[in-house]
Structures are given as structure tokens and as C-alpha cells.
Amino acid sequence: MSTGTLKLPAPVSIEAPRSRYSQIADVIRRRIDDATYPPGSQLPSEEQLAAEFDVSRVTINKAVWSLRAAGFVRVRRGAGTVVRATPQIVRDARRWHEQRYDATGAGQLQASRLGLTAHTQYVWIGRASAPPQVARLLRLPPAAPVLERQQRLFTNDKPTQLAESYLPWSIAKDCPALFEHDAGPGRSDARLADLGYEPSHFAEDIKVRAATDLEARALDLDSPQPVFEILRTAFSADGTPVEVTLHVLPGSTWTLHYEWGDGESSR
């Protein structure tokens, strides 16, 4: 299948000549789009692709690299490269808030409307020292004691979100329910309400950054992928911050949705 030069659909109009690996990445991506390589299927090995496009394997590797960063493929060392199914999931911050008293938690409600399943894995719950940024947001001294709740959230049995909640120890220590595993997402808000700290005001700060190796493993991602980092602070009616949550979401699978104002919803 060696062709010597890369076949292009047409000379690119006014654009500068692209590099070889970039053109190859485009071709592969097009094959993914038109299901020549359908979701879940295995890409030809880099050796084979190198032969097909008549380039070295390093060049193929570079092309695949860009596809990984964009979330199109998933590489497993030793096994092979598979095409990712990339369902889009919408995170509606407002609805999350409104549904906080729902027994199943907002995440599950949200997912079920789309025919998805969801569940939560509790990685760790216990007393810890507040990280600097969290301490600042909770208006506590550095390294103050907090209740930390680490969760991993799944959609259709695939990990799609990491969340670490922090509550001031002075508030959390009196509520045994907060230490239990089955307090679904949103449940902690209800517990806070029981204690007289009902969250009524919320702030979220959103950044993008590359996933750490740890996060990549926990979310079943390739390492160079960008993730959303959402820092959510919940305030009680008197303006006291009562909970800070750090969410980490794969950038390629999520759309964040915010909505505000007087009128009707658009959705």
C-alpha cells in the first residue's frame, strides 16, 4: 500500500504547506469520522501505518500523538491503539444545585435523562489538612483540619470525573453521615442543611490544564490530555464558605453549561 507521496483531496487553498505528520493525522482523523476506523476498533499498528504512508514510525507516532491529545484514540502500551467512543456529556452547574436534595444525586438524575447510567466510587473519606488553596477559600488558617471526601464518578461504568470535597472540620465532625460512603453527590449539601449551614450561594472557578499521570490513570485517559479543573465553593446564607470541591473532568468529553437571568430556560 505504499504510495510514495501522501494523497491529498486537493491542494490546500491558501494555507501554508503542512507537515507530514500533521497531514497524516488529518487523514486518520477523517477515517475515524467516516467510520473507516469505527469507535472501539483497533488502529493499524504504527509499523503498518508507516508502511502505508511511506514514512518512518517516528512520524506516525507523532501523528498519533496529536490524535491522543485531542481525545480521538486511546493508546495502551503493548496492546495497541483503539478509537475512542467520545460521547459528549453536559454538566449543568445550576441543575446540580437545584437537585441537591434528590436522593440519587444530581449527577445520576442528569445522566438518567440521557439514558446513561451513573455511579460513584468513594476513594477515601477522612480527616486531612486543607491544601493551601482550599484553606484560603474556606477562610481557614493554612493546613487547618478538614473532612476530605475523594470520589470517582462513573458514567456508563466508565470513569468520567474526579471530585474531592473539603468541609471545615469544625462543621463536619458533628455529622456522622458525612463520613459514610453512601452519601451520594449532592447529599453532603443536605447534611449541611441539617446542621444549619444550608448552602445557598455558589461560586465556581474553571481552569484548563494537562492531566497529571495520576489523573490520567484514574480517568482512563492518555496523559497529554487537557482537563477541566473546577473549584466549587458553597456558601451558607450568611456568606460563610462551608464546602469546597475540586472537580477534574476530561476536556474532550464534557461541555460545561451555565445559565442565569430572569427569563425562561432555553433547554
Next chain:
Amino acid sequence: MSTGTLKLPAPVSIEAPRSRYSQIADVIRRRIDDATYPPGSQLPSEEQLAAEFDVSRVTINKAVWSLRAAGFVRVRRGAGTVVRATPQIVRDARRWHEQRYDATGAGQLQASRLGLTAHTQYVWIGRASAPPQVARLLRLPPAAPVLERQQRLFTNDKPTQLAESYLPWSIAKDCPALFEHDAGPGRSDARLADLGYEPSHFAEDIKVRAATDLEARALDLDSPQPVFEILRTAFSADGTPVEVTLHVLPGSTWTLHYEWGDGESSR
């Protein structure tokens, strides 16, 4: 300065052995953090770095690549690699809305509080066909006529944001002010209010993706950088979508901020 093997501060605890280029990237990043390579300064050439770390230039290139993706350095072909100054800018969606009648526009007000300067460049304003996604959000037929306003926004004289606004032609055609260049950001909302379509409800959808080459040039970025893509829809009181704006922001320089609920602001 050739050392043969890379000096590490300490054997990494339980972590897997890192690749060479990744370790080198960490070292360079640390030098940027402690101002061994201060912002604006030029990195040693890849040849020099290759000699220092006793690796091939390809390996250095790969290390630099990851620093580019994270936004730490800016490479200019033929010239060299310089350390980026990476000021963090916060985009407060709510405040943007509240300040829409301000003469200077929300962006400028927001920036001036931090001692920054801001200005807007109008790339193009005129009648166009609505892109599919925009038509859908505006509840117009595909390729319906719209008024398109393309802007490039600067902070401290550096481009930091691209924005494309779309208004239904049926609404915009009666308002000459909307065709003018000096209608600052936020101003279009005031013009819509004059026409009886005051925006009172807003929705934003946020995605992350790699910058296109065009965007990279317009924003003075390296190509592989992730950007925020924000699709903002403004609704009038009766629920009619009256304006859709596509914002593109470099991921490494912006933090998005949202806030809602009853209580006091936390800022």
C-alpha cells in the same frame, strides 16, 4: 556542563521511572519557576540544552513541546524560544452581564480593576450566513442571514480573546449603531434593549479544544495550545434568543468564574 545522567533531587518515591524528555521538561520548568529563566528571557538553544543534558536535540525538542502545550514558553521559528509571562485573567460571566450598560464595556471595567489596559479591535462587521450551530441556537433556519461582528480583544496590548457575535438580521438591520466599530463589548446588549429586545437571560456552553492555526496566529499562541470555546446565548424576556457569541480564550491565561444563588458574593 555535560553530566551524563540527569541529576534528580531525590529518587521519586513510588512513581514509575519517567522518560528522559519528561524529566528535562520538569527541570526547565523549575528553572522558569525560580526565575533562572525569567519571563521574557530567551531559553538556551536546543543545541545547547542537548549538550547540557547530554541528549539528542530531538529529545530536547520533545521536552520543549510539552512546555509549549502548557503555555510556559513561546517558540518563534528562526528566532528562539522565550519564556512567557503568564498573567492570569479572570472572566466573570455574571459581571459581564451586570455591566452591560457601562460605557467602557465589561471587559475594560473588569481589566481596569486589576491595573490592566484593554482595547478591542474590530476585524469585520457585516451581513453573513449563520453557521449551523449558531442558526440552531438562534432558532433560525440553516444559513439564515445574520449580522456578524468579529472582534479581537486585547489586554495590555496583547491579544487575549477572540469573539464572534451573531444577531438575527431581522433584528439587527434596523439598528445602524450595531454596524459601527465603536460599539464596545456589552454595547450591543444596550442597542438590543433600545430595540425592545433587552437581554435578560443568558446561557453559556464551555468546551476545550486545541487552537486552530488561525486562532494561534490571532492570539499569538503556539499551535498545540488548548483554548476555551464559549458559546454564549442571550435571550430577551420572552425567551427569544437575540444574540449568540462565540468566544475563544487561551486556556493557559484565563480562569472562568461563575457565581449564583441567594447569599453574598465571596469576592
Next chain:
DNA sequence: CAGTGGTCTAGACCACCAC
């Protein structure tokens, strides 16, 4: 013109996976 980064190659060794 010299220096810089962009890209490519051929060959090599390794870690990992599935059989």
C-alpha cells in the same frame, strides 16, 4: 550569512500486553 527551531529517517532497545 549564521543561528534557530521544524521535521524527518533508520535503526535500536525497552516495557508492556496477550497468547
Next chain:
DNA sequence: TGGTGGTCTAGACCACTGC
């Protein structure tokens, strides 16, 4: 054990920058 991707090298040519 064989196939896969991860990484590295030495050398090369090119495009672009700035003097």
C-alpha cells in the same frame, strides 16, 4: 514469545529570523 507502542540517537535538510 511475538507484537505493540515509548523512547532515544546521530545525522540531515529545510524555513525562518536577524544581523
